[in-house]
Each structure stands twice: as C-alpha cells, then as structure tokens.
Amino acid sequence: MIQEDMRPVYYQALLDKKSEYEGIFYVGVKTTGVFCRPTCPARKPKFENCEFFETAKEALLASFRPCQRCRPLSHPNQVSELVQKLVHAVEENPERRWTEQDFKKISVDASTARRQFKKRFGMTFVEYARARRMGLALKHIREGSAVIEAQLSAGYESGSGFRDAFSRIMGAPPALSGDQQILKASWLDTRLGPMIAIADEEALYLLEFVDRRGLEREIERLRKKTKSVIIPGSSQPILSIERELLDYFEGRLTEFRTPLKLLGSPFQIKVWERLRQISPGQTTSYAEMATAIGKPSAYRAVAQANGANQLAIVIPCHRVISSNGDLAGYGGGLSRKRWLLDHEKSIEEPAQS
CATH class of the missing domain: 3.40.10.10 (DNA Methylphosphotriester Repair Domain)
Incomplete structure (x- = not known):
C-alpha cells in the first residue's frame, strides 16, 4: 500500500x-x-x-x-501484442474463469501467456484474470448490500455476470438465502492491502488478504462447514476488527480482543491457540511449536495447521519461521510477512492507564 x-x-x-x-x-x-x-x-x-x-x-x-x-497493462511501447490481446480479452469478459480451451479459441499458448505476464507484471495471466474477477465481485461487498439489491432490481438475472461472480465468491446470491444461517462479509482497507472479514453477530470467522491464493476455496469451505449463506454487510465483530486493525497498523495495539470462531480439528485449534501466545516481535519455528504443544515429532502437521489458519494477523502465523531462520511460507506473501515482523518489533508496549 x-x-x-x-x-x-x-x-x-x-x-x-x-x-x-x-x-x-x-x-x-x-x-x-x-x-x-x-x-x-x-x-x-x-x-x-x-x-x-x-x-x-x-x-x-x-x-x-x-x-x-x-x-x-497493454501500452504498445511496453508490452507484446500477445499481452495486449489477452488484456483486451479479459476486459470483454472479466468474470470468465480461463481454461485451456479459452486459450485455444484465441490461438494463444497458455504457458507463453504465463511467462510474458510474469515477466512484465510480476504475476501470471491467470493471476491477473483472477484479480480482475475478484475485484469486480468484491467491489459489491465493499459497497454494501444496498448496492447489491439495487443491482439485482435493476435487471440482473441468475445468469448475469454479477450474480455468477457473487455466487462463485460467496456461495449463493442474496435472493436465494432463505432461512440459512447468515454470515456477513465486509471489505477492509489496510496498510498492507485490502482484506475481507467474515463474521456473524458474535464472532469473526475469517480475515484474509483478498489476493491470497485460494481465497475463493477458503470461503467455499467456510460456507459449507457452517452451512451458511455469506452476504455483504457488517456486524459488531467486523466493526471491532476494523478498529483494532487500524490501531495495530498505527502501532497502538499489540493484542486483539475481537471474539473469534475457530473452525478446525482439535489439533489445529491447539496450534492456533499456541500461536496467539507468541508475543509481538518474537518468532518461533515449526519444531519449537510442535514441542510446545507436546507433539515434538509433529512439526509438519504444525506447518499444515499454520497454513489452514483463516484469521490472518489476529492468529499470528506470520510469527513462525523455519529453524534455519528463513521466513518460510505465508499465505499473504513473504513481503507482507517481513513487514509484519518488522512492524511488531518496532511497536512499543502501550502505556498503562
């Protein structure tokens, strides 16, 4: 940002x-x-x-x-004709999920497209198309349910690009919610980029950067596990985490108090609870985590539980690094992980009132 x-x-x-x-x-x-x-x-x-x-x-x-x-993204003096062609194709149908067949229809080699986009923009063509699709769908989340209702009443039908995009991200359009459990989803702008927060009226279920790989699958798993419909909106836990994130990024907060809903196996929850005990500015390794929870040989399982965390920053999986000191992986990207660790080291404990 x-x-x-x-x-x-x-x-x-x-x-x-x-x-x-x-x-x-x-x-x-x-x-x-x-x-x-x-x-x-x-x-x-x-x-x-x-x-x-x-x-x-x-x-x-x-x-x-x-x-x-x-x-x-396609200035003729800067990029190839292939890139220009693909950018134009995305704009003609931003909601399309690209397949090998789509590339064949426009006589483009998928691997060539991947290489050229990666070299020019630092992301593959599929990542670019996905970012465009996610941006369109999440725009309506950020604008709130009133805008979505207006869009629907203005003539969107079940086969429209908007409803299809909304369904892919959230599982069902608002008109089909029925009596199912309702979770609210809201767009949060942060210093490290936009995040999506999902909660009910009692607790926060998900907090992720919107460009995290596999976010759509995460939301789908959440929807199925909770048997819920996820609609744009806000709730008390979302308002709470929005305030706390602002304070965190401004260096005024080191401990999150927003209520959380942890959806995982007993082992995963044990790992996540241990993660919350790591002090800001401190790091640990997967092996040390495994020992701390009484499972010294389960460091690979600890790493998997780390990766399954759906509450970025709040459950601080970014504080776990490799035994050799390398940052290792992070769903939000290594640059964000490095920034978060540096930021937390610089935060002074807030003065006691």
Whole structure:
C-alpha cells in the first residue's frame, strides 16, 4: 500500500506527467472506475478522487479497470501484442474463469501467456484474470448490500455476470438465502492491502488478504462447514476488527480482543491457540511449536495447521519461521510477512492507564 505521505508526491507527478514515475505507482480514479499510468493524457482527477497503488494487481483487486487511453497493462511501447490481446480479452469478459480451451479459441499458448505476464507484471495471466474477477465481485461487498439489491432490481438475472461472480465468491446470491444461517462479509482497507472479514453477530470467522491464493476455496469451505449463506454487510465483530486493525497498523495495539470462531480439528485449534501466545516481535519455528504443544515429532502437521489458519494477523502465523531462520511460507506473501515482523518489533508496549 502507498504510504500516506507519498500521496501528494504521486499526485503532483500525475499532474506533471512525470515519466520517471512509470512503474512506481498507478492511480485509480474513483469517479470513472479506471486506473492509469502516471503519464496518462486524460484530464486529471481531483486529489480526493484518487487512490494510489504500487502494483497493477492492487488496483485490479480494488475493482479498478485499465484505462483505455494510457493502457497501463497493454501500452504498445511496453508490452507484446500477445499481452495486449489477452488484456483486451479479459476486459470483454472479466468474470470468465480461463481454461485451456479459452486459450485455444484465441490461438494463444497458455504457458507463453504465463511467462510474458510474469515477466512484465510480476504475476501470471491467470493471476491477473483472477484479480480482475475478484475485484469486480468484491467491489459489491465493499459497497454494501444496498448496492447489491439495487443491482439485482435493476435487471440482473441468475445468469448475469454479477450474480455468477457473487455466487462463485460467496456461495449463493442474496435472493436465494432463505432461512440459512447468515454470515456477513465486509471489505477492509489496510496498510498492507485490502482484506475481507467474515463474521456473524458474535464472532469473526475469517480475515484474509483478498489476493491470497485460494481465497475463493477458503470461503467455499467456510460456507459449507457452517452451512451458511455469506452476504455483504457488517456486524459488531467486523466493526471491532476494523478498529483494532487500524490501531495495530498505527502501532497502538499489540493484542486483539475481537471474539473469534475457530473452525478446525482439535489439533489445529491447539496450534492456533499456541500461536496467539507468541508475543509481538518474537518468532518461533515449526519444531519449537510442535514441542510446545507436546507433539515434538509433529512439526509438519504444525506447518499444515499454520497454513489452514483463516484469521490472518489476529492468529499470528506470520510469527513462525523455519529453524534455519528463513521466513518460510505465508499465505499473504513473504513481503507482507517481513513487514509484519518488522512492524511488531518496532511497536512499543502501550502505556498503562
């Protein structure tokens, strides 16, 4: 995420069309829903209508689409015809889940597309298409149920792109909820990128970065395990975790108190509860975790339980590293893990009142 003090700098670079900022940031324009390069020739938006992003992926996940004038993902002087062709194909049908057959229809080799996108944008084509699809679907979560009801009443039918996207993410469109248990889902903007929070009226069930690989499957498993329908909205636990995350990122909080609902096996829950005992700024290894819970040979199972955690940051699986000191894996990405560990080391314990 762009730091607050850089926003005026980037806005001035946008006004001046400074080419040296190409690749440094992208700007999303709230009034048009597009994101642009710093040198875009279009009329400049007001500062308050701008959102700044370090990567195109962040802009896509925030529901912005590529500008047709500056073509931030397919500028002819910067990328190949293949990349331009694929970006155009995604914009024609952003909700499509790409298969080998889709690539064959437009005479594109899937492995070539993967390599070229990875080299140019730091993400594969499938990741790009998924980010675009997720951004569109989660846009409606961020805007709230009233917007979704308006969309439905405005003419969306069961086969529409919106309803299909919503169903893929949340399991069922609001009109089909019936008497099932209801969980609320809300978009939370954080310093490290957007997150999605899912809760009922009593506890938080899921907190993840929206670009986490496999997030759709996580939500699907949650929906089936709880036999719930997940709809856009808010609840007391979501409001609570939103406040606590703000305090955490500002360095004012080291312990989360939002009630949690842990959905896992007894072993997984034991691992997660142990994770919560690791002090901020401290790290441990999978082997040390296994010993701490009385299962010294179960370090691989501990690692798997770590990976199954659906409550990022709150259950601090980022505090577990390899025995040799390497960061090891993290669902939110190693750069975020490194940032979280550095941030927690810098947090001073809040003064006692």
